[in-house]
Amino acid sequence: IVRVSVGQADFRLESPEQKQARMKQWVDDRFGLFVHWGIYAVPARHEWVQNYESIPGEVYRKYFEHFDPDLYDPVIWAKEAKAAGMKYMVITTKHHDGFCLWDTEYTDFKATNTPAARDLIRPMVEAFRNEGIKVGFYYSLIDWNHPDFPLDKLHPMRNNTSAKEEVRKIENYQHYVKNQLTELLTEYGQIDQLFLDFSYPGDNGKGRDDWDSENLISLIRKLQPNIILNDRMDLDDKSYGWDYKSPEQFMPREWVSHQGELVPWETCQTFSGSWGYHRDENTWKSTNQLLVMLIETVSKGGNLLLNVGPTARGNFDDRAVERLRGMGDWMKYNQWAIYACTAAPDRFEKPENCLLTYNPEKNRLYIHVLEWPFKSLYLKNYKGKIKYAQLLHDGSEVRHSQVASHGSHTTETGGESDLILHIPVVKPGTG
Numbered sequence: 132i133v134r135v136s137v138g139q140a141d142f143r144l145e146s147p148e149q150k151q152a153r154m155k156q157w158v159d160d161r162f163g164l165f166v167h168w169g170i171y172a173v174p175a176r177h178e179w180v181q182n183y184e185s186i187p188g189e190v191y192r193k194y195f196e197h198f199d200p201d202l203y204d205p206v207i208w209a210k211e212a213k214a215a216g217m218k219y220m221v222i223t224t225k226h227h228d229g230f231c232l233w234d235t236e237y238t239d240f241k242a243t244n245t246p247a248a249r250d251l252i253r254p255m256v257e258a259f260r261n262e263g264i265k266v267g268f269y270y271s272l273i274d275w276n277h278p279d280f281p282l283d284k285l286h287p288m289r290n291n292t293s294a295k296e297e298v299r300k301i302e303n304y305q306h307y308v309k310n311q312l313t314e315l316l317t318e319y320g321q322i323d324q325l326f327l328d329f330s331y332p333g334d335n336g337k338g339r340d341d342w343d344s345e346n347l348i349s350l351i352r353k354l355q356p357n358i359i360l361n362d363r364m365d366l367d368d369k370s371y372g373w374d375y376k377s378p379e380q381f382m383p384r385e386w387v388s389h390q391g392e393l394v395p396w397e398t399c400q401t402f403s404g405s406w407g408y409h410r411d412e413n414t415w416k417s418t419n420q421l422l423v424m425l426i427e428t429v430s431k432g433g434n435l436l437l438n439v440g441p442t443a444r445g446n447f448d449d450r451a452v453e454r455l456r457g458m459g460d461w462m463k464y465n466q467w468a469i470y471a472c473t474a475a476p477d478r479f480e481k482p483e484n485c486l487l488t489y490n491p492e493k494n495r496l497y498i499h500v501l502e503w504p505f506k507s508l509y510l511k512n513y514k515g516k517i518k519y520a521q522l523l524h525d526g527s528e529v530r531h532s533q534v535a536s537h538g539s540h541t542t543e544t545g546g547e548s549d550l551i552l553h554i555p556v557v558k559p560g561t562g
C-alpha cells in the first residue's frame with residue numbers, strides 16, 4: 132500500500148495494482164482529442180498571442196467582444212472525434228489569458244459575457260458523452276488576467292496591467308483556482324481527466340507553493356476520486372500524487388519513466404505548431420505523419436492527445452477535418468493494433484522500417500510496416516512459435532517460415548532462428 136500523505140489529508144490509499152486498475156481504461160483507449168479554444172481564436176495567431184505581442188488587457192478585450200461562435204455545434208465536434216477513433220477528449224476550460232469558456236461565478240471574463248452569451252462547456256460535455264467519449268478538462272494554472280496572479284519580472288504585460296505587483300496576493304489567486312476547480316469538478320458530472328498547466332518554479336513563483344499544489348490535489352481527489360491527473364503542478368518527487376506524465380510536442384525516445392519505473396504517459400501534439408487556431412500557419416503535419424506518431428506513441432507504451440484549435444466561428448477548419456477523417460479511415464481497419472496495445476516485449480526484434488505494438492491480453496503482435504519491403508519481412512532471432520499471421524486490413528493469411536539465423540542452425544527446441552513473413556510484392560490495400 133502506498134500511503135499518500137498530501138497536505139493535511141490522507142486522500143488516497145491505493146496499491147500499485149489498484150492504481151493500474153483505475154488507469155486501465157484510459158491507457159487502453161490510447162487516442163484522445165485535445166481542444167484549445169478561447170478568444171485567441173479571434174486574432175488567430177497562436178494562443179500565446181497576448182504574451183508574444185505584449186497586448187494590454189484593454190486592447191485584448193476586443194477579441195472578447197468579437198468572440199461570436201455562431202457555427203459552434205459540439206455534436207459535430209464529437210462525431211468527428213469519434214469517427215477519427217478518439218476515445219476521450221480534453222477541453223481548455225481556461226487558458227493562460229484567463230478567459231473562461233464556462234459560466235463561472237468567479238470572474239466576468241467568461242463566455243457568458245461575450246456575444247456567445249452562454250456556457251460553452253456544458254453542451255460540449257454532453258455532446259461528447261453522448262458519443263461515448265470520455266471528458267477531461269484542461270485548466271491553466273497560469274493566468275495573465277487575474278489581478279492577484281504574479282506575472283514574471285520580465286513578463287511583457289507586467290507594466291501594462293493596472294494592478295500593482297506589490298499588492299498582489301497569491302493566496303487570493305489560490306482561492307480563485309480552488310473555487311473554479313470546485314465548479315468544474317462538481318457541476319459537470321464525472322470528469323475523467325484533469326490537465327493542469329503548468330509550472331516553472333524560479334522567477335517569481337509558478338511552483339507548488341504558489342499553486343498550493345498539495346492541497347489542490349487533495350481537493351481534486353476529494354471531488355473526483357477517479358479522475359486521471361497529469362504531472363504539471365511541480366510535484367515530481369511525490370510518486371502517486373499525479374497519475375501520468377505529460378511531455379509535450381515531443382516524442383520520447385522510449386517509454387517514459389519516473390524514479391526508474393515505467394509510468395503511464397501521454398504526449399500531446401498539434402496538427403501544426405500552434406494549439407489555438409492559427410490561420411496563417413503552414414506547417415501542418417500530413418495524415419501519414421500523424422498516424423506514424425500515433426503508432427510510435429503506442430509502441431512506446433503511451434497515449435496520444437491530438438489537438439484541434441477550433442475557429443472563432445466555432446468549427447474545425449478544413450485542414451483539421453481532413454486529417455481527422457484520414458486518421459479515421461486508417462483506424463477503421465487498424466484500430467486493433469492501437470486500442471489496448473502497448474510496447475512489444477523485448478523478445479520481438481523489430482524488422483527494419485517497422486514499428487511494433489502488442490496486445491498482451493490477446494498475445495498478439497502487430498507489425499506496422501512503414502516502408503513496404505520486397506517479399507519478406509524478417510523477425511530476427513525469434514525463438515518462439517507463431518500460431519497464425521495475417522494482414523490486418525483484410526484479414527488475409529500471411530504465410531511464414533522459420534530459417535536459421537545468420538550463422539546458426541534452427542532446432543526444434545528453439546535455437547537461433549529468424550521468422551520470415553512472406554508478404555506480397557505490392558503493398559495491398561490502403562492501410
Ligand code: JFZ
Pocket residue numbers: 178179328329378379399406
Ligand atoms: C503549455 C501551454 O503553454 C501551451 O499553450 C499549450 O496549452 C500546451 C498544451 O501546454 O505549454 C507547455 C507546457 C509544458 C511544457 C511545454 C509547453 N513542458 O513541460 O515541457
